[in-house]
Amino acid sequence: MTTASPLRERKKQRTRQALIDTALRLFSSRGFGGVTLDELCEEVEVSKRTFFRYFTGKEDVAMAPLHDMWRAFLEELETIPADGRPLMELMEATLLAALERVADPAWAGRAALSYRLSQETSSMDAYNLHFCESTLGTVMEVLHRRLDLPDDPRTRLAGDMLVAAWRVAAGGWAAEAGDPPSVPDLAARFHAAVAALPGSLTLTADPRPEDR
């Protein structure tokens, strides 16, 4: 029969984690494009065929920490109390809760590597953006199921703003965070970015004196 048996499962998790850690290490030292999948697989002693049974592609393996975070986000979103709070506040609280759930030091280190890589590798950044947008699609479904939301673009736009704030925060964090990078630091940056959203809408622009 098919009872979830720990031993099999643990081996799988170990292989998966080995692929992730080795990928992050190799990509970080020699660049994303400087490492072939064959090299990565040889290092982990796994066939390339197996690699593709765990991950959908080369970018995917390097983005695993972010996947974890967003998966936690979706799970939190199902259980978070939905009083009459502003949607933005609700989503921010959900993300912060998700962040606490995944928050162990090992995750922070991996996540920082992931984001640094995505900043210097356009295909990873593209993959990352698309993943956020795609997750946002699921987020919209959950929100409409749990909340009485109007059927107009505002909900989607709010989601996009959340993602924008997250990316600003994560970008700065990955670039400037100390060693070891800390999750509270990331959370604080994210909170600040969300708080900056209203101000960015009304920001006025004075021309520089030397301009025309």
Next chain:
Amino acid sequence: MTTASPLRERKKQRTRQALIDTALRLFSSRGFGGVTLDELCEEVEVSKRTFFRYFTGKEDVAMAPLHDMWRAFLEELETIPADGRPLMELMEATLLAALERVADPAWAGRAALSYRLSQETSSMDAYNLHFCESTLGTVMEVLHRRLDLPDDPRTRLAGDMLVAAWRVAAGGWAAEAGDPPSVPDLAARFHAAVAALPGSLTLTADPRPEDR
């Protein structure tokens, strides 16, 4: 010497346009993944090597209309009068101006095909998102050069909101626009999306009665 001579240049533009139109036609009828570059190149009677001298990849050729739009945006951004208007208003006006500049019926048809394709092809959507973000980087440079902007994330966040509004508008337009798709329709949708931004920040969420 190297004087820009029309005849050579026109030939190049014709090849380029043939690649774009053929790509949009083939991709639209048989799907992005259902067409190989070899087929496309054979149809246009061009070597694959030549294809890659015009475009950076398979996604790139299908996104050409969007590139045109954003290039126009950047050009408009250099010349648009910068009084003390809110930044958001300024960027919106710039994009609407860019839209008027590229607005011929042929462009609208191609752009609609592009966006429809990007909605059903994840690699194209990823490419598209990354392109917007990357263009936004250039936008930030121009803005900081021309305007006296604070050195904090708000400017970037405003840019991300503009992109979010644009994507919402373009997505709806591509999916619902009539035949032929009209540029004024797109412009109106975009204006509405930008106008919806403040409301999306303050949108409140009442729980559905059946939810817990």
Next chain:
DNA sequence: CGAGCGAATGCCACTCAGTGGCATAAAGGA
């Protein structure tokens, strides 16, 4: 403690996107 079952893996051959190098053709200028 085996036998057998299903899941996970390895191996191999294949397609296709994308690149580098070099020879060739087509334009433009003198």
Next chain:
DNA sequence: TCCTTTATGCCACTGAGTGGCATTCGCTCG
């Protein structure tokens, strides 16, 4: 007409990603 510049074609190659099939390993039940 000659000569330089520039675009193109051709060929071979790398590397990502996939499908099929045999094999091995963990598990369960007799």
